Amino acid sequence: MVKDETIAQLLTVFRRYGYEGATLTRLSEATGLGKASLYHHFPRGKEEIAAAVLNYTNDWMTANIIAPLRDKERQPALRIREMTKQVNELYSCGQKPCILAVLVLGDKDIFHEQIQRALRLWIDTLAEVLRDAGLDEKTAQYRAKDAIIQIQGALILARGLNDTQPFKGVIERLPEVLLKL
Amino acid sequence: MVKDETIAQLLTVFRRYGYEGATLTRLSEATGLGKASLYHHFPRGKEEIAAAVLNYTNDWMTANIIAPLRDKERQPALRIREMTKQVNELYSCGQKPCILAVLVLGDKDIFHEQIQRALRLWIDTLAEVLRDAGLDEKTAQYRAKDAIIQIQGALILARGLNDTQPFKGVIERLPEVLLKL
DNA sequence: GTCTATACACCGATAGAC
DNA sequence: GTCTATCGGTGTATAGAC
DSSP states (O other), X not given: OXXXXXXXXXXXXXXXXXXXXXXXXXXXXXXTOOHHHHHHHOTTTHHHHHHHHHHHHHHHHIIIIIHHHHOTTSOHHHHHHHHHHHXXXXXXXXXXXXXXXXXXXXXXXXXXXXXXXXXXXXXXXXXXXXXXXXXXXXXXXXXHHHHHHHHHHXXXXXXXXXXSHHHHHHHHHHHHHHHOO | OOXXXXXXXXHHHHHHHHHHHOOHHHHHHHHTOOHHXXXXXXXXXXXXXXXXXXXXXXXHHIIXXXXXXXXXXXXXXXXXXHHHHHHHHHTGGGTSOXXXXXXXXXXXXXXXXHHHHHHHHHHHHHHHHHHHTTOOHHHHHHHHHHHHHHHHHHHHHHHHHXXXXXXXXXXXHXXXXXXXX
């Protein structure tokens, strides 16, 4: 079995260099494993490594973002605050890019289905929280999508301007923007 | 001199495959020029090609987005509508990715300054229009940044969900969102 | 399960004919 | 200004020892 730590190290390479830029040499250096060892764990090579990295991210998001959003024992406002806190963690306050965005801008259509499922799950789960908060179905769906738009857009702008402020601002205002009547 | 059409063809490759994925073979095929011919026009190779592509994009945006925004003869609302119309054109209704976003997510720091200048120019120009519309300086700056965030975020989401609707919605609502009191 | 060594394709880039 | 041919380097992937 592959250690979680190894996958985490592989993830950093894909985040930083993109799919094409994540060479086996870089993946090897990041993990401390030789190329041949990587092929022992991922027989189908780089594509399987990227898929594992995506799965790892999916698991993290399910545990740290989706699950808290589903916790019906807590108030909607609290669940959304927990989401923004974890999103802030996931992207290191806007300093680290989103692996979903990085891979979706690539040309490897193989990952698009997996990315699409992850985005849909996030949006649908968030929309349900907003319905719990009293919003109608249509508004809830629209605002949930808007949340992802703002998070992803802020990550791009923060990187483009080399200034994390836009991201921090979005994260801070998001709960109130989502829940306003 | 290099034809504009050639640069446009080179641009499509970088948009689709990213910097690392835009190989000389693909650039050669897209333009119909041999690799050696590309080096005749761009002696410093791929890096110079990417820079030319960025310049081309910058020129297009200056002529079609920045200039209309600066046209003080027209009402702010009209200028912003013109911007959204051109943005819709630039990204083919949300079907084509933003070259700035694609390159900013890459690891080539060389382009970051050029990208940063393009984004700042867009934001500052838009903010001035919003001040013309009666908004205070701070709100204008904040909303101008928010416009870019929404456009970029919508492009990511549209691609991720394989559905241009989020982009179309953002473009449609943008003028009113920016100008509301 | 990890390594060294290596195969083979493709990368960016250049030489030189036309 | 375009081409063919080719270079050295690096990419992904594999063989086989330990």
